[in-house]
Amino acid sequence: MEKKLRRAMMFMPGNNPAMLQNAGIYGADTVIFDLEDAVAISEKDAARHLVHNAIKTFNYPCEVAIRINHIQTPYGVDDLKVVLAAKPDLIRLPKAESPSDIEEVDAIISQAEERYGFAPGSISMMAAIETAKGLRSAYEIATASPRMVALAIGGEDFIADLKTTRSKDGKELFVARSQLLLAARAAGIDAIDTVFSDINDEETFVNEVNLIKQLGFDGKSVINPRQVRIVHQIFAPTEKEIAHAERVIAAYKAAIERNSGVINLDGKMIDTPMVLRAERVLAYAKSVKK
Ligand SMILES: CC(=O)SCCNC(=O)CCNC(=O)[C@H](O)C(C)(C)COP(=O)(O)OP(=O)(O)OC[C@H]1O[C@@H](n2cnc3c(N)ncnc32)[C@H](O)[C@@H]1OP(=O)(O)O
Numbered sequence: 001m002e003k004k005l006r007r008a009m010m011f012m013p014g015n016n017p018a019m020l021q022n023a024g025i026y027g028a029d030t031v032i033f034d035l036e037d038a039v040a041i042s043e044k045d046a047a048r049h050l051v052h053n054a055i056k057t058f059n060y061p062c063e064v065a066i067r068i069n070h071i072q073t074p075y076g077v078d079d080l081k082v083v084l085a086a087k088p089d090l091i092r093l094p095k096a097e098s099p100s101d102i103e104e105v106d107a108i109i110s111q112a113e114e115r116y117g118f119a120p121g122s123i124s125m126m127a128a129i130e131t132a133k134g135l136r137s138a139y140e141i142a143t144a145s146p147r148m149v150a151l152a153i154g155g156e157d158f159i160a161d162l163k164t165t166r167s168k169d170g171k172e173l174f175v176a177r178s179q180l181l182l183a184a185r186a187a188g189i190d191a192i193d194t195v196f197s198d199i200n201d202e203e204t205f206v207n208e209v210n211l212i213k214q215l216g217f218d219g220k221s222v223i224n225p226r227q228v229r230i231v232h233q234i235f236a237p238t239e240k241e242i243a244h245a246e247r248v249i250a251a252y253k254a255a256i257e258r259n260s261g262v263i264n265l266d267g268k269m270i271d272t273p274m275v276l277r278a279e280r281v282l283a284y285a286k287s288v289k290k
C-alpha cells in the first residue's frame, strides 16, 4: 500500500466557520480542526458541533483530523462523543503522557465504530508529546494502540514545560525532537514536528523546516496556509535528488546482472541502504506528483 503523506498538517480553530469551510482549498495533506487550546472554554460545546457538521457537509480532499481536549479534562470525552459520529480520519490527542491516555481514547473510538457501523480500526490516532514526562514514555505511547499512525511534538507547551524560551535555531528542542523521532521510527509510525507561531518570519520557518526534514521528520504541524506551500516545497525531492536516485537504481540493477556485489557510481560505493534510500526518494516523488 502506498504511504500516506503527512507533510503539512494545518491547524485551525474548531469554532471558526469560515476557516472550516475553506479548510480544503490550501492543499494541506491533513487539516486539524482544533477543539483544544485554540478554543475558549465557553466555546467548547459550539466548536464540537460545528466541527461535526463541517465534516458531514464538506467533502474535504485531504485527511481530516480533530485535536480533542485531553481525555482527563472535563471536555475530552464529550469531544469524542460528538465528533466521532462524523467519522473523522484521525483523532489527535494533545499532551499525551502515558499509554493509558491512548488506551482510553482507543476504547471510546472502538465503541463508536461499532455503534455507527464504521469498519473497526478505520479511525486512526496520533498523539502530541508536549511535556518531559510524555517524552519519557514516547515509545510506549506510540505503540499503545494499532490505531496510532504518528507522534507529534507540541513545541510551545514543551518549551513551557522545560522552563525556557524558543530560539530561532531551536537548540532547546533539539534533544526532544531527536528522541521523539527515534521513538516514532522504533514504533514504525510518522514523526511530525511542532507549529511555528510567527507566521511573518518566513526565513526562520524555512530554516526550521529544512532542519526537521534533515532530522528525519515526515512533516510539520502548521497554523497558516502560507506555511503549507513552504513545507510541501521543502519536502518534495529536488530534480537533482530524483536524477541521482534513478542513477543509483540503474547502477544497482546493472551490478546485479553482472553478479557483482560492489557498485561504484562516480567514485562512490553504493550499497543496500543507499539503494533503499534511492527507492524511497523515487516513491516519494511519485506520490508528491499525484
Ligand atoms: C500552540 C497551538 O496549540 S497551535 C494550534 C492552534 N492554533 C490554531 O489553530 C491557529 C490557526 N491559525 C490562525 O488562526 C491564523 O492563521 C492566525 C490567527 C495565526 C493568523 O490569521 P490571519 O492574520 O487571518 O492570517 P492570514 O492573513 O494569513 O489569512 C489569510 C487567509 O487564510 C485563512 N486562514 C488563516 N489561517 C488559517 C488556518 N489555520 N486554516 C484555514 N484558513 C486559514 C484566513 O481566514 C484568510 O482567509 P480569507 O483570505 O478568506 O479571509
Ligand SMILES: O=C([O-])CC(=O)C(=O)O
Pocket: 037, 094, 128, 130, 152, 153, 154, 155, 156, 157, 158, 193, 194, 195, 221
Ligand atoms: O502540537 C503542536 O504543534 C502545537 C501545540 O499544541 C504546541 O506547540 O504546544
Ligand SMILES: [Mg+2]
Pocket: 037, 094, 130, 154, 156, 157
Ligand atoms: Mg500545545
